[in-house]
Amino acid sequence: MADELAIDVRGLTKRFGPRTVVDAVDLQVPRGRICGFLGPNGSGKTTTIRMLCGLLTPDAGSGTCLGLDIQTQSAEIKRQVGYMTQRFGLYDDLSIRENLDFVARLFEVPDRRTSVDGALIRLGLVQRQRQLAGTLSGGWKQRLALAACLLHTPRLLLLDEPTAGVDPKARREFWDEIHRLADQGITVLVSTHYMDEATRCHALCYIAYGKVLAFGTAAQIVAQAGAGDLEEAFIRLVGQAQDNFQ
Ligand SMILES: Nc1ncnc2c1ncn2[C@@H]1O[C@H](COP(=O)(O)OP(=O)(O)O)[C@@H](O)[C@H]1O
Numbered sequence: 604m605a606d607e608l609a610i611d612v613r614g615l616t617k618r619f620g621p622r623t624v625v626d627a628v629d630l631q632v633p634r635g636r637i638c639g640f641l642g643p644n645g646s647g648k649t650t651t652i653r654m655l656c657g658l659l660t661p662d663a664g665s666g667t668c669l670g671l672d673i674q675t676q677s678a679e680i681k682r683q684v685g686y687m688t689q690r691f692g693l694y695d696d697l698s699i700r701e702n703l704d705f706v707a708r709l710f711e712v713p714d715r716r717t718s719v720d721g722a723l724i725r726l727g728l729v730q731r732q733r734q735l736a737g738t739l740s741g742g743w744k745q746r747l748a749l750a751a752c753l754l755h756t757p758r759l760l761l762l763d764e765p766t767a768g769v770d771p772k773a774r775r776e777f778w779d780e781i782h783r784l785a786d787q788g789i790t791v792l793v794s795t796h797y798m799d800e801a802t803r804c805h806a807l808c809y810i811a812y813g814k815v816l817a818f819g820t821a822a823q824i825v826a827q828a829g830a831g832d833l834e835e836a837f838i839r840l841v842g843q844a845q846d847n848f849q
């Protein structure tokens with residue numbers, strides 16, 4: 604179904620002690636779409652992503668990821684979601700191949716050797732498969748991390764600031780790859796601080812103080828905020844939120 608929702612959650616809430624860091628977040632993302640997740644540092648993006656992939660239990664809220672209940676089916680969600688953490692999550696002191704092989708074992712990928720070979724070919728890293736991951740450039744590390752989180756053929760990708768600190772050319776190539784994956788029907792929720800990346804998303808969710816302040820296409824958000832561009836729209840939204848929430 605083209606209009607099937609890969610992410611469909613309402614009222615998602617997480618408290619750490621007395622602080623509500625994610626506050627009644629609603630998010631709907633249709634299958635095969637790329638949704639950008641933006642907001643200042645500390646606004647609750649990573650916490651939201653962790654609730655969506657079943658790593659954190661929400662204190663309130665309900666809904667589904669890939670049709671699976673986020674409260675009760677987190678184990679199944681984890682098997683079908685690829686999660687790329689904010690910091691390089693692989694082992695610097697293992698080779699490229701060893702890293703991929705390790706992740707494939709974790710996910711009990713059938714026919715592991717073929718999967719890892721395929722990933723190395725797609726990455727263009729067959730010649731360098733014995734090289735230690737720690738010796739790769741930032742852009743290559745990110746490509747390797749993306750390949751690792753695709754090994755178990757997830758249907759939903761949750762990418763947490765995947766291109767932070769990556770040079771512009773590598774970022775562009777990374778985004779070309781994200782679009783190829785979406786064209787294959789994979790849904791992507793990706794957090795970023797880069798405006799050029801935001802404009803390559805089908806929809807944007809802007810969050811601050813744990814609350815969704817805007818949702819829509821870049822053009823809709825700019826128009827609603829009465830701003831000249833996306834960056835100005837976000838600055839306005841945060842300014843209004845500061846007045847309301849602080
Ligand atoms: N495990 C935790 N315990 C306590 N506070 C946390 C924990 N994880 C995140 N926080 C706090 O929750 C807020 C939101 O964090 P986070 O979701 O990482 O935001 P973002 O990814 O948007 O930068 C921050 O103030 C952060 O310090």
Ligand SMILES: [Mg+2]
Binds near residue numbers: 650
């Ligand atoms: Mg974060």
